[in-house]
Structure formats: C-alpha cells, structure tokens
Amino acid sequence: MAQIEFGICGPSGIRPRKESGPDLILMGIGSAIFILAFSGLKLALRAPESSLTFPLGLASLAGLALAAWSVYRMWRREDDAALMQAGMLGFLFFLGLHERAPKGSPLALFAALLPLAPAALFAWSTVRLARQADELQRRIAQEGLAFGFVVSLFAALTGTALEAAGLPRFNWAWMAAVLVLACGAGIVLANRRYR
Amino acid sequence: VKNQLRVLRAERGWSQAELAERLGVSRQTVNAIETDRYDPSLPLAFGIARAFGKLIEEVFEPKGLHRVGQ
Numbered sequence: 001m002a003q004i005e006f007g008i009c010g011p012s013g014i015r016p017r018k019e020s021g022p023d024l025i026l027m028g029i030g031s032a033i034f035i036l037a038f039s040g041l042k043l044a045l046r047a048p049e050s051s052l053t054f055p056l057g058l059a060s061l062a063g064l065a066l067a068a069w070s071v072y073r074m075w076r077r078e079d080d081a082a083l084m085q086a087g088m089l090g091f092l093f094f095l096g097l098h099e100r101a102p103k104g105s106p107l108a109l110f111a112a113l114l115p116l117a118p119a120a121l122f123a124w125s126t127v128r129l130a131r132q133a134d135e136l137q138r139r140i141a142q143e144g145l146a147f148g149f150v151v152s153l154f155a156a157l158t159g160t161a162l163e164a165a166g167l168p169r170f171n172w173a174w175m176a177a178v179l180v181l182a183c184g185a186g187i188v189l190a191n192r193r194y195r
Numbered sequence: 196v197k198n199q200l201r202v203l204r205a206e207r208g209w210s211q212a213e214l215a216e217r218l219g220v221s222r223q224t225v226n227a228i229e230t231d232r233y234d235p236s237l238p239l240a241f242g243i244a245r246a247f248g249k250l251i252e253e254v255f256e257p258k259g260l261h262r263v264g265q
Contacts, residue, residue, distance in 0.1 A: 135236050136224040194227040 016074075016082030023070040027086050030066030031093045037063055038111070042101045071121065080132075083125035090118025140190040147186025152179040197258045200229045203247045217246050231258075 016024065037059035044050040067090065074082045094115040101108035130141065155178050159170045204214055211229070215222045220239065227233035228243075235243065244251040 134220040134224050135239060136227055136233055137221060139233075194223065194232050 016085060017077065017079045020074050020077060020079045020082035023073045024082060024086060024089075026070035027067045028089065030063045030068075030070060031090060032063070034060050034063030034067060035093060035097065038097060039100075042107065045102060045105075045107065080125040080128045084122055084129065087118045087120075087122025087125060091115050091122060094118065136194060140187060140194060143190035143193075144183055144185075144187030147189065148179055148183030151182035151186070155182070196234050196255045197231065198228060198243075198255045200225070200243065200254065203249070203254065204229075207247070214246065218242055 037056050041053065041056040041060055044052045044056055071083065071086050071090075074086060094111075097111035097114060098108050101111050130138070133141065152175065156175060159172075159175075163170055200214075204211070209217075211225045212222045215225045218225070218239070219242075224233070224235075228235050240251055240255055244254045247254060
C-alpha cells in the first residue's frame with residue numbers, strides 16, 4: 001500500500017512521484033504565463049482598439065494549454081498527490097483573476113469561474129487519496145478536521161464579536177484560509193500523536 | 196489493548212514495512228499499534244493474527260479491563 005501521510009485538510013503531506021516534479025514546474029510556468037498575459041489582456045481591453053489584444057489572448061491560451069497539458073500528464077500517471085498540489089496551486093493562482101476585468105463581461109465571468117477547475121481537481125484527487133487511506137490515517141484526518149472545525153468556529157464567533165465591539169470590518173474570505181490552516185495544524189498534531 | 200506484535204514480528208524477521216505490506220496498511224499504522232498508541236479495528240486485529248498464524252487473543256490482550264464474566 002502507498003505510504004500516505006496527511007497534511008492540510010486531507011491526505012496531503014504526501015510526496016508526488018519524482019516524474020511529476022517537472023510537470024508541476026511546467027504547470028506553474030504555464031499558469032504564470034497565463035496570469036501575466038491575462039492581466040495584460042484585461043488592461044488592453046480597456047484601451048479601445050489596442051493592437052495587443054490578439055497576441056495577449058493567444059499567450060493566455062498558450063499558458064493555459066501548457067498548464068492543462070502538464071496536469072493531463074500527471075493524470076495519466078495517476079499521481080493523485082501531484083494532482084492535489086496542482087489543484088491547490090491552480091486555485092490560488094487563479095483566485096484573484098476576475099479583479100479589474102470589465103464587470104459583467106464574458107472575460108470577468110470566465111475569470112471568476114476559472115478557479116473552479118483546479119478546485120474540482122483538488123477535491124477529486126483528495127477523495128481518491130482518502131479512499132486509499134487506512135484506518136489510522138482516516139482517524140488522523142478525522143481528528144485534524146474536528147480540530148480545524150472547532151478552531152474556525154470560535155475564530156468566526158470571535159471575529160463577529162470583535163466587529164460588534166467596534167473593530168474594523170473583517171474580510172470573511174479569509175475564513176477559508178483560517179479553516180485550511182487550522183485543519184492543517186490539527187492534522188500535524190494528530191500525526192505527531194500516532195508517530 | 197496490549198499486543199505481541201513486536202515480538203512476533205521479530206521472531207519472523209519481518210520489518211514494519213514488510214508487515215504493513217502484508218496487511219495492506221501503512222508502516223505508520225503498524226508502528227502505532229506496536230507502540231500501543233493505536234488500537235486496531237476488529238477486522239485489522241483479525242488480519243494481524245492471521246498474518247502470524249495465531250488466534251487473536253494470542254496477539255492481543257485487554258489492558259486494565261476485566262474480562263466479561265470475571
């Protein structure tokens with residue numbers, strides 16, 4: 001059986017296969033090309049009749065294709081650990097893309113929905129890894145998730161109370177990060193207990 | 196529960212990884228059971244006993260618990 005360790009909110013902390021290393025780098029490069037070109041495209045679209053629109057659009061597609069191709073290679077290899085990392089990275093890369101795009105435009109809609117693709121990849125590979133986990137690893141994940149849930153709950157309640165007490169408004173989008181970090185910490189602690 | 200895993204494994208010259216492979220679990224699980232940090236489920240306990248060709252009560256015994264009827 002594969003040696004799976006648990007990390008952030010699931011069986012991560014696992015190492016992708018060696019062969020997937022270059023693919024993860026390629027995926028990062030492809031995403032970086034896409035983000036740069038797409039950001040340029042958003043600016044170009046604001047300037048009427050900009051000559052850069054077509055090349056930037058082409059570069060965006062090329063970057064996205066490179067990232068997708070590297071993910072496809074990992075998928076062919078059935079390297080769920082690498083796919084999970086690629087999904088998480090892709091989600092973080094594409095999260096803020098919709099900003100500054102003309103509101104209501106197809107481009108803004110595309111940018112807002114794009115993070116769902118890597119998020120789905122992350123969820124799918126996490127479930128696959130969780131299915132491969134044995135009973136101890138599932139218990140570790142369960143304890144970690146329980147810890148993360150309780151910490152996030154109290155963080156949310158404290159945040160609400162602080163807001164009501166007059167502190168500046170809190171951006172609740174950060175609660176996702178709090179949840180992930182708390183789950184990660186919980187899983188690390190549970191892992192240490194059974195080491 | 197207390198267990199004889201380390202002794203039985205040493206008698207057969209199996210490493211933790213080898214036993215884990217036979218049982219279809221991770222090495223971490225075998226180590227946690229051996230060091231009494233984790234009590235296995237009943238199916239896994241039966242699997243461990245079967246791997247050593249023993250009865251389950253020859254491998255595991257309750258710790259600090261009175262047996263039913265005693």
